Amino acid sequence: MSDAPTPSAGTFSDILPKLSASEVPTGLLPVEGQDGVWHLASPTKEYGHLYPATVLTVHHWTDRLFSFTTTRDPGLRFENGQFAMIGIEVDGKPLLRAYSIASPNYADEMEFLSIAVPEGPLTSRLRHVKVGDTVLIGRKPTGTLLLDNLRPGRNLYFLSTGTGLAPFMSLIKDPDCYERFEHVILSHTVRISGELAYANHIRHELPEHEFLGEDVSGKLLYYPAVTREDFAVTERITKLIESGKIFTDLNIPELDPEHDRVMICGSPEMLADTEALLQARGFDEGNMSKPGAYVVEKAFAER
Numbered sequence: 001m002s003d004a005p006t007p008s009a010g011t012f013s014d015i016l017p018k019l020s021a022s023e024v025p026t027g028l029l030p031v032e033g034q035d036g037v038w039h040l041a042s043p044t045k046e047y048g049h050l051y052p053a054t055v056l057t058v059h060h061w062t063d064r065l066f067s068f069t070t071t072r073d074p075g076l077r078f079e080n081g082q083f084a085m086i087g088i089e090v091d092g093k094p095l096l097r098a099y100s101i102a103s104p105n106y107a108d109e110m111e112f113l114s115i116a117v118p119e120g121p122l123t124s125r126l127r128h129v130k131v132g133d134t135v136l137i138g139r140k141p142t143g144t145l146l147l148d149n150l151r152p153g154r155n156l157y158f159l160s161t162g163t164g165l166a167p168f169m170s171l172i173k174d175p176d177c178y179e180r181f182e183h184v185i186l187s188h189t190v191r192i193s194g195e196l197a198y199a200n201h202i203r204h205e206l207p208e209h210e211f212l213g214e215d216v217s218g219k220l221l222y223y224p225a226v227t228r229e230d231f232a233v234t235e236r237i238t239k240l241i242e243s244g245k246i247f248t249d250l251n252i253p254e255l256d257p258e259h260d261r262v263m264i265c266g267s268p269e270m271l272a273d274t275e276a277l278l279q280a281r282g283f284d285e286g287n288m289s290k291p292g293a294y295v296v297e298k299a300f301a302e303r
């Protein structure tokens with residue numbers, strides 16, 4: 001705090017524009033005083049590998065699941081499907097976790113979909129995030145869920161559970177998906193229907209999108225499943241593939257390593273089961289040096 005620039009005060013809307021102004025040193029955080037007045041405080045040092053982003057919107061899907069958008073540093077580059085380290089400053093140090101970027105790489109804003117773990121060091125705090133708060137975002141996104149890590153093919157499957165949907169929210173807005181594949185199948189499995197984040201957006205808004213609408217309407221097949229409530233589909237993805245139900249429901253051919261490509265992002269258990277199923281069917285894993293028939297990313301790690 002000692003080498004902090006002198007805080008300036010005002011209403012939040014006075015201060016917000018200054019955050020992106022070049023004369024404001026990086027690391028300034030908007031902090032609301034007890035009097036309801038916002039201050040540009042600087043509790044942070046400068047973290048060269050992180051930029052302070054201002055939260056623009058917050059949406060709570062359930063008490064355990066929320067999403068938020070933030071400002072984007074103009075210098076931040078990433079590929080659709082990648083994750084970044086994000087977090088907040090706690091006791092003068094950044095507390096960071098890996099987060100998939102849910103927005104596409106051409107968007108002006110960043111979007112994240114987050115779990116709220118009651119005792120989780122980051123998310124027990126982050127779940128209270130409000131418009132105008134600051135989160136720290138890593139400048140070097142990375143990850144394996146890249147279109148270039150897959151060989152060309154016929155149908156592209158995005159298989160997700162829980163917050164594993166996030167990287168695919170970015171990818172289903174990538175026009176390259178629709179250029180490279182005949183169909184893009186987005187499977188999202190959750191425990192309760194309230195956790196089907198973005199369902200309405202995928203079903204009703206994306207098909208009307210000015211630029212993506214035609215591709216989405218013609219090629220994107222959304223396949224939600226809910227395991228702990230009554231729902232049209234209630235089984236896990238491995239069962240749905242083994243029984244063939246997903247293919248019958250969507251009227252598409254069975255998974256075939258010759259033709260189809262798969263990206264998986266989910267719980268450690270879902271990843272293990274799905275990878276085993278794919279490997280048994282002859283799918284090979286792709287990576288940066290050698291594209292394959294499938295790629296995998298953890299939605300979270302067990303600690």
Ligand SMILES: Cc1cc2nc3c(=O)[nH]c(=O)nc-3n(C[C@H](O)[C@H](O)[C@H](O)COP(=O)(O)OP(=O)(O)OC[C@H]3O[C@@H](n4cnc5c(N)ncnc54)[C@H](O)[C@@H]3O)c2cc1C
Pocket residue numbers: 083097098099100101113114115116117119120121122123124162163166297298299300301302303
């Ligand atoms: C490559 C990668 C990408 C990730 N992307 C996201 C993302 O987009 N959104 C997101 O919310 N999290 C994501 N995570 C998990 C994230 O890094 C944190 O674990 C999560 O934010 C919880 O942080 P925490 O400090 O509160 O608790 P942690 O101490 O990190 O986790 C505590 C426990 O909570 C459970 N848990 C953690 N994350 C999740 C989750 N997402 N879903 C269900 N259970 C979970 C696990 O059992 C874990 O052991 C990702 C992790 C990895 C490795």
